[in-house]
Amino acid sequence: MDRMHAIRLFVRLVECGSFSAVGREEGIGQPAVSKQIGALERYLGEQLVLRTSRQVVITEAGQAFYESAKRLMDDFDALESSVGDRRRSPRGTIRINTAPAHGRLCITPLLPEFFRRYPDVTIQMSVSERHVDLVGEGVDLAIRHGRLVDSSLTARKLSEADSVLTASRDYLSRNSVPTRLAELDQHTCVVFAKDRERYPWSLKVGKETVSYMPHGSLLTGDAEHVRAAVLCGLGIAQAPRWLLAEEIRSGQVQVLLPKLQPARVPIHLVYPAGRRVPVRVRVFIDYLVAAFARPVRRP
Structure with missing residues (x-):
């Protein structure tokens, strides 16, 4: 068993909620994913997942392991980027949450230039009006409108909206x-x-x-x-x-x-505090901040 690969599969299983979804993402069959997770459970001596015919349920031990495993994967990706081949551009998946309309009108139009600069980065965008639990749902960063109240998040201001x-x-x-x-x-x-x-x-x-x-x-x-x-x-x-x-x-x-016209509403990028930010996420944050800082022609 490749432990790092099995741990990465488990992290994605928690975030996707489905063996088949992880298999499609990795280009392998569902049984192969299940076999890797089973081997990881035997190695750890703990059941991480309850398998039923309809859903995947993460056990209490699995949830605790996920939180540590997610940090491990983030640190490992950052280590690869910092001490590996320095000529290699950032790579991997960035998971973003944004409101539907703002994502379509303000974020998606900025992506072509980002992908030209960083062709090995993939962006998985989820859209929702609710404030998602970044850590619990495996989201790297979110775009929030209005006053921030969650002190467990690091924030960078994107803009202010009229x-x-x-x-x-x-x-x-x-x-x-x-x-x-x-x-x-x-x-x-x-x-x-x-x-x-x-x-x-x-x-x-x-x-x-x-x-x-x-x-x-x-x-x-x-x-x-x-x-x-x-x-x-x-x-x-x-x-x-x-x-x-x-x-x-x-x-x-x-x-x-x-x-x-009332006071402007602030718009922030937020991401979990106290974690090493992977290079791929850091370059995307810097790219968005710079893009929003460019002058906008107003009518």
């Missing part, structure tokens, strides 16, 4: 353009809502921040649907500028009441 009131040129051609806060009551709005709870808009009036509860026919908890609704002319929405940046630049979408 939150703007927007409507399409088509909608405004059929309705008056609001010039003050009170006139929003006369308009149809695209309402962001989750679990039947409507989210108010945050607006700046003078030196104070006030909440305005929008009203409209469409309620959605998905940023992509907010974007689509604005482009379809369904009403006014409050959204981060990046969500409609191209359409704002082209004039298809107009920013309304800019003096009511």
Whole structure:
């Protein structure tokens, strides 16, 4: 048994949740993966995995072993990169979590240049609005919007996002353009809502921040649907500028009441604190920070 290979397979089993998924990833059959994990269990004298016909359950001993094994793999990859062939570019998989719309509109367009620089790196991107457990779910780094509260994570600031009131040129051609806060009551709005709870808009009036509860026919908890609704002319929405940046630049979408724009929302890259960051992850972090630091042409 190649212990390092077996440990790497076990780490991916915890993260993928399936023997077959690990086998596809490694280009080997499911029985081969199971055989390697079984040999690792015999060597350790502990059962790491409970196998059933429907799912893989990680035992308490397996979970404890995973956390140490993940650190070992990260350190081993970093060691290979630092003292191995120094002419070799970083290699391996980076597991990233991001919100769906931000990932599609702001992160994916940056990847072609990254892959040209680092052709041996693979990015596995998961998309979710929830804050994933980076350590528990085997995620290398995540992109978080808003104030950070988890002190167990290291953070690097990517940017700050403007939150703007927007409507399409088509909608405004059929309705008056609001010039003050009170006139929003006369308009149809695209309402962001989750679990039947409507989210108010945050607006700046003078030196104070006030909440305005929008009203409209469409309620959605998905940023992509907010974007689509604005482009379809369904009403006014409050959204981060990046969500409609191209359409704002082209004039298809107009920013309304800019003096009511609230404070910017910070966007951070976060990753587990207290761990050695593999070279492949470090170069990607540096690449994103530099890419977001480039001047953006504003409409």
